[in-house]
Amino acid sequence: MVLSVPTIDISALRASNDVSEKSKVIQQIGDACEQWGFFYVVNHGVDLDLVEKATTLGKLFFHMPKEIKDKVARSENNFQGFSDSELTKQKVDWKQVFDFTPELPGGSLAESSMGVHGRNQWPDIPEFQDTMEKYLKSMQILAKSLFCAVLETLNAGMDCKNFIESSCFPGNEETSVCRLNFYPKCPDPALHLGVGPHSDPAILTVLLQDSAVCSLQVQRDGKFYDIPPVKDSFVINIGDMMQAWSNGKYRGPVHQVLANHDSDRFSLPYFLAPAYSCIVEPLGVKEEEKKYKKIHWGHFRKARYEGDFADRGEEIQVSHFEM
Numbered sequence: 001m002v003l004s005v006p007t008i009d010i011s012a013l014r015a016s017n018d019v020s021e022k023s024k025v026i027q028q029i030g031d032a033c034e035q036w037g038f039f040y041v042v043n044h045g046v047d048l049d050l051v052e053k054a055t056t057l058g059k060l061f062f063h064m065p066k067e068i069k070d071k072v073a074r075s076e077n078n079f080q081g082f083s084d085s086e087l088t089k090q091k092v093d094w095k096q097v098f099d100f101t102p103e104l105p106g107g108s109l110a111e112s113s114m115g116v117h118g119r120n121q122w123p124d125i126p127e128f129q130d131t132m133e134k135y136l137k138s139m140q141i142l143a144k145s146l147f148c149a150v151l152e153t154l155n156a157g158m159d160c161k162n163f164i165e166s167s168c169f170p171g172n173e174e175t176s177v178c179r180l181n182f183y184p185k186c187p188d189p190a191l192h193l194g195v196g197p198h199s200d201p202a203i204l205t206v207l208l209q210d211s212a213v214c215s216l217q218v219q220r221d222g223k224f225y226d227i228p229p230v231k232d233s234f235v236i237n238i239g240d241m242m243q244a245w246s247n248g249k250y251r252g253p254v255h256q257v258l259a260n261h262d263s264d265r266f267s268l269p270y271f272l273a274p275a276y277s278c279i280v281e282p283l284g285v286k287e288e289e290k291k292y293k294k295i296h297w298g299h300f301r302k303a304r305y306e307g308d309f310a311d312r313g314e315e316i317q318v319s320h321f322e323m
Contacts, residue, residue, distance in 0.1 A: 005032065005036045005038045005039050005040065005218075005227065006028065006031070006032045006036065006039045006040070007039070007040040007041075007042060007230065007233065008025065008028045008029060008032065008039055008040065008041055008042070009025070009041075009042050009043045010025055010029075010041045010042070010043060010044055010145075010146070010149075011043035011045070012024070012025045013025055013026075013145055013146075013149060014045050014145060015045075025149070026149045026152050026153055027153070029146070029149050029150060029153060030150070030152075030153030033150060033153065033238055033242075033246075033249075033250040034249060034250060036218075036220075036253070037218070037237055037238045037250065037251055037252065037253030038218050038227060038235065038236070038237045038238075038253055038255075039235075039236050040230050040233040040234070040235055040236070041142075041146070041233060041234050041236055042230070042232060042233045044142055044233075044234055045141075045142065046138045046139075046142060046234070047138065048232060050131070050134055050135055050138060051135070051208060053127075053131050054131050054132060054135040054268060055208070055266065055268065057125060057127065057128050057131055057132070058098070058180040058182075058266060058268060059182070059266050060125060061098060061123055061125060061128065061180065062096055062098075062180070062182035062266070064123070066084075068123070069082045069084075069096075069098075069123070070082065071123070072098075072121035072122065072123050074099065074118075074121075075118070076306075077118060078117075078118025078119065078121075079099060079117070079118060079177075079305050080099050080100055080101055080117075080118050080119060080120050080121055081098065081099060081100075081120075081121040082096070082097070082098050082121075083096070083097050083098075083099075084096040084097075088193075088195050088196035088197075088198050088315075091193075091196050093193065093194060093195050093196065093257075094183060094184070094186050094192040094193060094194050094259045095181055095182060095183045095184075095194050095195060095257070096181075096182040096183075096184070097179055097180065097181055097182070098179065098180040099177050099178070099179050099180075100120045100121075100122075100132055100136065100177075100178050101117070101120065101136075101175065101176060101177050101178065102136065102140065102174055102176060103120070117175065117276075132178065135178065135268075136176075136178045136270070139176075139178060139206055139270035139272075140174075140176065140272075142206055142234070143176070143203075143204060143206050143270060143272040144164060144272070146204060146206070146236060147164060147168075147203055147204060147242075147272060148160045148161060148164060150204065150238075150242060150250070151163065151164070151245075151283075154245070154246055154249070154283055154284055155284065156283040156284025157284055158283070158284070167274075167278065168203075168274040168275065168278055169274060169275055170275055170277070171275075173275040173276070173277075174272075174273060174274060174275060175202075175273040175274065175275065175276055175297070175298075175301060176202070176270065176271055176272050176273045177202075177270070177271045177273065178268070178269075178270045178271075179268070179269050179270070179271070180266070180268055181265075181266065181267040181268070181269065182264065182265075182266055183215065183257065183259065183260065183264065183265040183266075183267075184264055185260060185261060185262065185263065185264055186259035186260060186261060187261070188261075189258060189259040189260060189261050192259045193256055193257065193258065193259060194215060194256075194257035194258060194259050194260075194265070195256055195257040196256055197219065197254050197255070197256045198254065198255070198256070199239070199240055199243075199252035199253060199254055199255070199317075199318070200237060200238075200239040200240065200252060200271060201239060201240045201241070201271075201273075201300065201301065201304045201318075202239040202240070202241055202271045202272055202273035202274075202301075203239050203241050203242050203271075203272045203273060203274065204236060204237065204238055204239050204242055204272050205235075205236065205237045205239060205269055205270065205271050205272070206234050206235075206236055206269065206270045206272070207234060207235040207236070207237070207267060207268070207269040207270075208234055208267060208268040208269070209227075209229040209230075209235060209267055210229060210265045210266050210267055211229045211231065212229075212263065213229075213260060213263050213264075213265040214226055214227075214228045214229060215257050215258040215259075215260055215265055216235070216255065216256075216257055216267075217255060217256050217257070217258065218237075218253050218254070218255045219253065219254040219255065219256075220253075224256065227255075237252075237253055237255065238250045238251065238252050238253065239252050239271070239272075240252045240300075240317070240318035241273075241274070241280045241295070241297065241300075241318075243292075243318055244280050244281065244282065244292040244295055244318055244321065245280060245281075245282065245283050246282070246283070247282035247283070247285050247289070247290060247291050247292065248291045248292070252318065273297070273301065274297050275297070276297060276298030276301065277297075277298060278296075278297040278298075279294050279295070279296055279297070280294070280295040280297055281293070281294045281295070290323065291322060291323050292318070292321050292322060292323065293321045293322075293323060294321075295318070295321050300316060303315075303316040304316055
């Protein structure tokens with residue numbers, strides 16, 4: 001069954017001087033966040049040739065021999081690179097990943113990285129690093145534009161752009177992650193999931209889906225519904241930190257990825273995340289109305305990564321910070 005999440009043309013966010021058109025788009029985004037937690041964006045301004053090139057190089061990497069991929073394997077102290085053993089809520093996913101991030105500004109790494117950030121590791125593939133860095137930059141622009149729009153919908157009485165620059169990404173520091181996902185064919189999809197049910201920990205996710213395989217599902221009213229690929233779109237979903245900032249008005253939706261018997265699947269998500277030092281708490285509400293305690297993003301991110309990397313008991317969730 002297909003869940004009819006909204007498709008939003010966001011061209012007015014980046015190109016229009018018409019305040020009413022921008023306001024209309026922002027309202028559509030707010031409605032989608034509140035009702036679904038998921039929506040598609042089209043006319044997003046991302047270079048489609050760059051998208052295709054990143055996809056092609058990503059698939060090339062995953063089809064290389066494992067011993068080559070293991071040369072850029074991530075570790076307990078460096079979450080950047082390749083992994084084929086990631087866990088979701090203590091269960092190994094049927095997937096392979098390759099993570100890379102914006103470089104942190106000089107001097108801040110040792111002080112604020114919580115011991116897990118590490119450094120990007122790049123495979124020896126022509127144009128790979130350059131392409132992925134360009135793709136990451138395009139995601140930063142798109143994701144921050146959407147983040148600002150979501151903040152506008154909260155009517156928290158603040159300068160959203162200033163809040164983003166000073167409170168979320170001071171000194172241009174951010175901990176966002178760009179990920180290449182590869183889901184190999186699975187001999188028995190009934191026994192495995194590409195990714196188990198979860199919500200994303202950060203602010204919001206910008207996902208490029210595989211155009212040929214429908215495996216992404218979102219939970220609504222206790223049932224999972226398909227989110228099929230839409231040509232030239234990105235899928236956006238709310239994360240845990242946005243849930244806390246919105247005081248629960250917007251929920252980080254639980255979603256999963258099915259394994260597939262007949263086809264491999266490739267996807268390219270970008271997880272917008274603030275500086276390690278960022279403190280997340282409900283915006284624009286009185287103290288007695290707050291539903292969430294303050295969340296130190298660096299500690300939250302470290303705990304979630306440790307849960308992804310190794311089975312260390314219950315994985316940290318935003319629900320642990322509910323009042």
